[in-house]
Amino acid sequence: MSGRLVDAYDLVIFDLDGVIYLIDKPIAGAAGAVERLRADGVPVAYATNNASRRAADVAGLLSGMGVPAAAGEVLTSAGASAAMLAERLPAGAPVLVVGAEALRAEVRDAGLTVVERAEDSPAAVVQGYGPEVGWKILAEASLAVRAGALWIATNADRTLPSPRGPLPGNGSLVSVLRTALDREPDVVVGKPAPALFETAASQSKAQRPLTVGDRLDTDIEGAVGAGMDSLLVLTGVSGPAEVLAAPPSRRPTYVAADLSGLFGAAEDARIPAGADEAGGWRLTDGRLDGDGSAVDALRLLAAYVWDGGKPKPGSDAAAKVLADLIP
Numbered sequence: 001m002s003g004r005l006v007d008a009y010d011l012v013i014f015d016l017d018g019v020i021y022l023i024d025k026p027i028a029g030a031a032g033a034v035e036r037l038r039a040d041g042v043p044v045a046y047a048t049n050n051a052s053r054r055a056a057d058v059a060g061l062l063s064g065m066g067v068p069a070a071a072g073e074v075l076t077s078a079g080a081s082a083a084m085l086a087e088r089l090p091a092g093a094p095v096l097v098v099g100a101e102a103l104r105a106e107v108r109d110a111g112l113t114v115v116e117r118a119e120d121s122p123a124a125v126v127q128g129y130g131p132e133v134g135w136k137i138l139a140e141a142s143l144a145v146r147a148g149a150l151w152i153a154t155n156a157d158r159t160l161p162s163p164r165g166p167l168p169g170n171g172s173l174v175s176v177l178r179t180a181l182d183r184e185p186d187v188v189v190g191k192p193a194p195a196l197f198e199t200a201a202s203q204s205k206a207q208r209p210l211t212v213g214d215r216l217d218t219d220i221e222g223a224v225g226a227g228m229d230s231l232l233v234l235t236g237v238s239g240p241a242e243v244l245a246a247p248p249s250r251r252p253t254y255v256a257a258d259l260s261g262l263f264g265a266a267e268d269a270r271i272p273a274g275a276d277e278a279g280g281w282r283l284t285d286g287r288l289d290g291d292g293s294a295v296d297a298l299r300l301l302a303a304y305v306w307d308g309g310k311p312k313p314g315s316d317a318a319a320k321v322l323a324d325l326i327p
Contacts, residue, residue, distance in 0.1 A: 005231070005254060005266040011206035012037060012262070013197055013228075016048040016058070018161040018214030018236020019259070020067055025163070027235050031066040033259035038068060045200040047211075049155035049190035049218060051078035051128025051170065052100035075200055077154035077190030081126050082106035084189060085152065089123050096120070096149065098141050098173075099128035103154065118143035127177070127185070128154035129170035138173070142180045151177070155190030157218055161236045191218035194226035201228075212259070216242055216250040229253040231261060231269065240298045240325045244305045251306065257295050273303045281318075288322065289314030297321045 006012065014020055020030045037044055046069060048058065055074040062069035078099075085095060085107065094115045097104045104114045107126065115122050118140045125141045145151045153174050159166035178184060190196060191213075201209045211228050213219020214236025223230035232238060232252040243255060254261065254269035261269045268279070276283050279296025283304060288297065288311050297318075301311055311326075313319035 003265050004263050005269055006037065006040075006042060006210070006262045008266060009042075009206075009208045009210040009229070011043045011045060011201060011204045011209040013045045013047050013200045013209055013211045015191075015211075015213040015215070015219045015236075016046055016062075017050060019212055019219075019233055020046070020062065021065060022236070023160075023162050024061070026065040026067065027258070029258055029260060033262060034067050034069075036263065043204050043206065044073060045204060046074045047191070047196040047200055048074070049077045049157050049170070050160075051076060051081070051103050051154035051190075052130055053078075054102045054105060055079055057102065072203075075196045076102075076106075077196070078103045078106045078128055080195060080199070081128065081152055081154045081189045082110040082112070084187065085112060085124055085126060086110035088150065093123040094120050096122035096125045096141055096144050097128075098125065098130070098133060098137050099154070099170075100130035100132070103128045103130070116140065118147060121147075122149050124150040124152060126152045126154065127170070127174060129157075129160070129173065133173055138176055138180075142177055145177070145181055150187075151185045152187045152189060153185040154188075155218070156185075156188050157190075157215070159237060161214065166237060191215075192221035192225060194222050197222055197226040197228060201226075212262070214238060216246050216252070220246075220252045221250045224249050224251070231256060233258050233261065234295065235259075240294070241327055243298060243302055244326060246306070248306075251302075255295060255299055255302070257293075269299070271299050271302045275300060275303070282314075283311065284314070286310065287312050287314040288318040291315070291317040294321050294324060298325055301325065 056071040059069040156171040157169035158171040211223035231254040278300035280292030
């Protein structure tokens with residue numbers, strides 16, 4: 001064994017937005033990382049909460065970015081939501097869809113009838129992200145749920161990563177109905193629910209899957225719920241301050257600046273419990289000194305802070321990195 005982080009796993013499950021790409025632009029090094037995994041014979045899967053694209057469309061988007069992908073390797077919250085509706089409703093049942101055409105297509109392919117008005121007596125409302133979602137369809141959904149329709153949300157991501165910063169995600173749109181109805185959705189299908197991860201592992205017959213994500217509240221929490229190890233990459237939504245404040249249900253196994261962490265030594269990315277050194281940094285009686293990368297300082301401090309510790313700087317370099325990590 002080479003000792004690389006990835007060598008301990010038989011499947012790598014990638015989140016997409018914030019890990020492989022930002023909106024529609026590839027993240028530097030992502031394509032090369034996936035190609036390297038394939039060359040080494042490591043199976044990969046892609047699990048996304050984005051309900052605005054179908055699996056084949058996602059695979060095409062990835063391939064167009066130079067990231068090799070097949071439709072069968074992609075699991076979307078839209079496809080999973082449609083499958084759940086098909087299990088719960090009779091064939092042809094009317095479903096009011098809030099979201100993009102991809103979600104409507106998934107519902108149709110599941111043998112259900114797409115409707116757009118509460119007057120059509122939908123048996124269910126399924127709500128996913130769509131950039132054109134507006135008040136009119138939200139109002140119809142509100143009326144339908146009040147009349148007794150099952151309410152399924154594809155996911156509850158509050159934001160979407162973008163080059164300009166986080167943008168409102170499906171969770172923000174779900175909160176509109178939550179406020180209007182004064183209740184929660186009946187089911188939230190996507191991450192942090194573990195279903196997408198468990199399905200990916202089952203399809204690949206993986207015994208030791210690794211989840212790679214950029215969000216603590218979806219990717220990492222979902223991995224923890226599924227009993228999987230996880231790698232948080234700092235190329236998307238969650239940052240160091242969120243890592244240090246994370247509750248047990250959102251704590252990653254590893255942290256790395258980007259996907260190159262997959263190919264380094266596992267101990268160079270692992271969050272070490274009870275350690276006093278990492279990458280040139282030393283932690284003695286709560287005092288941080290030495291020098292090194294911010295990611296190594298984050299790894300060293302995480303377990304200490306999770307146990308209630310309050311680190312203090314022991315050098316100018318430590319003071320600077322602590323100011324960056326704990327604003």
